[in-house]
Amino acid sequence: MLNFTGQTKKRTVRLGDRSVPLGPKGNGDYLQQARLQRIHREETRQREKSAVLLQRQIKKYLDLKSEGQVFETQWLEKYNQWDDERDWNVWLSQLPFLSKWIIPKENEDSINKFISIVEDIISQSQYVTTPSQHGLILNSLIELLSRIHTSRDMLIGCINDLLIKYPNIDSPKYSELVTLLTSCLTKGSISDHGLARDIALKIGKSQPISGIFSLLSRPNLFEGVVSGDESEDYLTIFKQIWDHSSISELTRLDNSAFISLIDNYLTLHTLSEFDEFDFKVLGTILENLTTISIRESSTQDSKSIEHVVATLYSTSFIKSAISFLSDDKESLRTSALHIISQLVSFHPPSKSKLCMLITITPHAFTNLFSAIKSHAIFKGFLSYTFQHQDYVRFSQINQIYGPLKEVDIRVFWDLISTFEEVYSYWLIISNDLESFSKERLSLEEVSNFLIFLKSLSLTLIFLGNKGVDLINDFTRLKNISISLLNQLYSKNLRLKFLPVEFWKLYEIKYDINALLPAVAEDEEKRVRDMDAVQEEEDGFGDLWMDIPQPPRRKSTNYEKIGGDVSYKLEILKKVPFFIGFNDRVKIFQFLIELDKQRNVVYNPFSFDDRNKLSGNIRRENLVHDAYNQFHTAGAGLKNQLSVAFFNQYGPEAGIDGGGITKEFLTSVVKEAFSPEFELELFKETAAENQIYPNDDIFKKINKQIDVPKQQERLQYLRFLGNIMGKCLYENILMEISFAPFFLNKWCNQNMKNSIDDLNYLDHELFVNLMKLINMSDEELNDLDLNFTINESIDKKNYSFDILPPNGETTQVNSSNKLNYIHQISNFKLNFSLHIQTRQFLEGLFQIVSSSWLSMFDCFELQMLISGAQNDINIQDWKENVEYGAYFDDDLTIKYFWEVVAEMKPEERFKLVKFVTSVSRAPLLGFQALSPKFGIRNSGSDRDRFPTASTCINLLKLPDYRDKELIRHKLLYAINTEAGFDLS
The missing domain is CATH 3.90.1750.10 (Hect, E3 ligase catalytic domains)
Structure with missing residues (x-):
């Protein structure tokens, strides 16, 4: 800018100095102040605008209300005063407006008056003549029902009259009406429960209705229906609704609603026999209903559950389901199988009853197994097994699935799960003499099934998480398959019906040395978890963190060991019999060595790190x-x-x-x-x-x-x-x-010994109990048995209840004799040994982990x-001896081995004990003995006896050079039992 002198002058404008306070006396930010003022003016204008708008709306509402009252008055005055048909149609067309905007805002008297007029219109058929008029009235009444909270009984009665008189009304509001009626029933806002239910059912049976399942799952929907004919009528309606409704709507229901839905269905199904359609309905509901528990349910749900359980697990229902398994109609067989499969997991406390009913039903096992072995998936698994594959690969399963429908795949796995659950139960309650009776499965059939089960169990392990995508209810199937395989393995231990090589694997190879790092990592994780639990229980968790800790072993990366290492570890834990015994012994001894290394790590609380x-x-x-x-x-x-x-x-x-x-x-x-x-x-x-x-x-x-x-x-x-x-x-x-039944607890402390183990304890008692199975009621009465057992204590007899609390008053008869046999076995093998076994195992597991055993x-x-051999392998012994001042071709050494070979087995055991303090050869052979078995030349004094240093497994043998002298001196030394004084 030029001034009057012709020179430029620089101007400085302060646009914002936040350090200077705002206000009338300050030189602050004028732009900021202006912005705040604009915001204030805008807020003021908005408040004024909102106030004007609100006033306008209130005025409009009051005007409309006034006009509505005038409109309602004129409409009422016009009632029954129509000049002609056109005048009537105009009057009727005003009904929706009144139902939506005017009547809901009136008092109860006005609403009742309005409904009475509509009822009068409906009853006078000369007024309402066209379908469009029927629909208009119905839609208006539905609209009114959605907006009022009083006079609902009267309004629902009016709707019912309309539907009775004109049953074929076409209305888009039917779904809304059913929803409203269901809401009325649920909230208890009406007194005529039955009428609202019947209207909704009447609508539902004639056309697909969204939300109909919400009605059908309303608790106690058919309460008060006592007549058999009435129940049949409602059941027919229920089936009609089910037949044309969208099953996908079931997914909107919660567990409680599913319980009520099935309860309502079964309430109606009291007199008639269950048919294919019933199984279809019940199977679909059960498929969507998760496992239930009465304890975790509300009081209302508990009553429904009790009724559902009592019906579905009744003898008549189960027998009818089982009978359909052999029906000529495939769809019926599938539905029956689906029902049984769902019931196995539906209510866990009732599973044993279901399994029991199936096991006592003639041909139930053979029907199930026939369906299994004829299925393409079963045959596909066997085809790969016969190719010496231990398990079926993911891609191979997809190939088997190729030509099959999805429903066929699902049905097969349901069939397998059900069969395995039932057969597992049968193995528990049966004894070795009857396990493979022809009424169930023969020994040949069981052996064939085991080929499949072995492959299936290993497949489920090696599939890992991918199995969820291939097999429905994958986890359940995996658990029961492995459990059943273990049961049959234990059964085979006693009966030996399978060849020894059956449990050997073709493809899966265990390089124990390569697997040991993974075993170590898994063991370290187990110990860390145990330590964490113990620290939390002791309350020293935080304190322990402040104390310097010894370095932990580095975590092992499974990827470096091999991609299938986790699966092999799972085999070791869940089905260890697939791994050779000697390999497992190596793992056991390796775990002990790990534990020893852990125990010698510096202990900050001890002054002596040796702790001898x-x-x-x-x-x-x-x-x-x-x-x-x-x-x-x-x-x-x-x-x-x-x-x-x-x-x-x-x-x-x-x-x-x-x-x-x-x-x-x-x-x-x-x-x-x-x-x-x-x-x-x-x-x-x-x-x-x-x-x-x-x-x-x-x-x-x-x-x-x-x-x-x-x-x-x-x-x-x-x-x-x-x-x-x-x-x-x-x-x-x-x-x-x-005794094996005692060792069973070492392997699994929670395991309950069965009737078959009683044979080890008391063979005579076992045989006598087995005789009871074939006895009649008359024969049992003669024996006068009850659910007690007499035991001698210090030569005095005492009675023990084996079925508390009323064992003495419960007589043994044909209906409970099996239970009696099992209770006797349980008392002898489990109950009466529990305290002693628990104490022993607590001491045992303080030294060796239960997971190792x-x-x-x-x-x-x-x-x-105690070792496996009845005698000592002399060749193995000779090949694993270290000599001191002797050579293996020295005369004394040659004579020594000749004398050993001529000894009796018990004498050889004594010789081993004399040198090692243990009378058995090492479990993995003399190569595993540490230190090695040694023979040292102790001089040429022929009068001396052989001596031993058991701490280093060393035999000090004089150089006798005389076979008979060696025999005499050795036998004297090993038989004298002079402790450590002989040396």
Whole structure:
């Protein structure tokens, strides 16, 4: 800009200085101030505009209300005063406007008056003559029903009269009417429950109605319907509605509504037989209804559930469903199968009753199995099995599915799940003598099914999460398949109806050394989870975090080991019998080594990181000294022991480098587990002399006899569990044989022994109980049996209820004899041994994890305890010996092995015990013995006897060079039982 002098002048304009406050006295941001003023003026204009609009609307409403009242008055005055037909039609056309805008705002008297006029119009048929007039009146009444809360009974009656007189009215508002009627029923806003229901049903049976299932699932919809003919009529209507309704609408219902829906259907179905349509309806409902529980339901739902369960699990319904399984009509067979399949999981408490009814129904098993083995999926699985495939691949399953319909696929898997559930139940309640009777499945049929089941179980494991996309209810099928396979494996252990090679795998190869890192990772996760739970229970979780921790082993990446490693681990945990016994023993010993490494890590709470346990043991008081010295150690018994033996002459020679500990453990086991031990902690079976806990302890506790003494016996049992765990932990084999039903608890502490296991305990009792099965009521009456059992305690008889609380008053007859047999078995094998077994296992599992032992069955576990061989493999022994100052071709060594070969088996066991403190060869052969079995030249003094250093498994053998002298000296040494004094 130029000024008057001709020079330019610079102007500075402040547009915004936020540091200067706004206000009339400040030099603040003028633009900001102007913006705020504009906002204020705009808000003022909006308020003024809104006030004007509101006033206008109120005035309009008042004007319309006034006009509406005038309109209503004129309409009422015009009633029955029509000049001609045109005047009547104009008057009638005003009905929708009144129903929507005028009448709902009036009082109850005005509404009643309006409805009365409409009723009068309907009754005078000369007025309403065309379908369009019928529809106009109906739509107006529906509109009015949606807007009023009083006079609903009168209005619904008016609608009913209209529909009776003109049943073929075409209206787009039928769905809305059904929804309104359902709402009236649900909210209880009407008194005539039946009329509203009947109107809705009448509409629903003639045309598809959206929301009709909301009505049908209204609780107690047919309450008050008592007549049989009336029930039949309603049932017919129900079926008509179902036939043309969209089943997809069922997905809108919740669980409670489904319960009411099926309850309503069954309420009507009281007299007639169930037919194919019934099964179609019930199957569809059950398919959408999730598993129910009466406890978790409301009081109303509980009543409905009780009725539904009582009907669907009744003998008559189940038998009719089973009978349809063999029907010539495929659709009926499919519906019946679908019903049974749904009922297996529908109400878990009733599953056993369903399974029982199926098992006692003639040909039920054969019908199910016939349907299975004729199906294309079953044949497809077998075709791959016969090609020596262990499992079927994802792509191969899709190939099998190729020509099949989706419904066929679903039906097959439902069929398999149902059959497996029922057959699993049958194996539980049946005994070995009747399990494979021809009335169910023959041994040949079971063997054929097992080929499929083996392939199926492995397939379900290797499918992983992908299985959900291929198989409906994948998780349920997987669980029951694996469970049933384990049951049949256990059955085969006793009956041996399958060849040994049946359980061998063709393709799946286990490189144990490659798998061990994954086993280690899985074990570390298990220990971490246990530690976390324990810390939380102890309340030391946060405190522990403040203490320096030893470094954890790095997590193993399964991808580096192999893509299928997780599946192989699952096989190890769930179906371990597919893995060779020796491989599982290696895994077991590997897990123990991991645990030992974990235990020697620096312990911040201990001044001695070795934690060695020491004890002085008198041989004449062996078990009691052992108990007093070590019973409080618990899991600490995993640590190294240092034991000094004392005999009648004083301390025995020898330093405990491990050999004395082995001698100590084997001596405690030999004495304490003997039925002759003074505390009588164990008994032995009559036939096989196998050891199990003494039931005398339970009986005395139950009858309150010398309870303190029994508590002491239980503490000793817990300690002996520690001792047996220590033997397993140190890989020390024991000369002891446990009863299979006792070992079953070691493998799975929650397992209940069955009637078949009673054969091991008391063969005579087992045989006598089996005789009851074929006895008539007359024969049973002669025996005068009830649900009690008499047991002797200190030569006095005591009675025990085996079916509380009224066992004594419940007589055994043909209807309950099977239950009696199972209750006797349960008492003998589970109930009377539970306390003692629990104490023993708690001690055992403090040393070795229950998950480690679950890899073995009871017979394999016995081999893990005492070794598998009846004799010693001399060749294996010779190939795994280390010599000191001897060569394998020295004359003394040659004579030694010749003498060993000529010994009796029990003498060879004594020789092994003399050198190693254990009378059995190592479970995995002498190559697994650590240190190796050694023979050292101890000089040429022919008068000396052979001696041993058991801590290093070393035989000190003089260089006799005389076969008979070797025989004489060896036999004397191994038979003298001089403890450690011989050296």
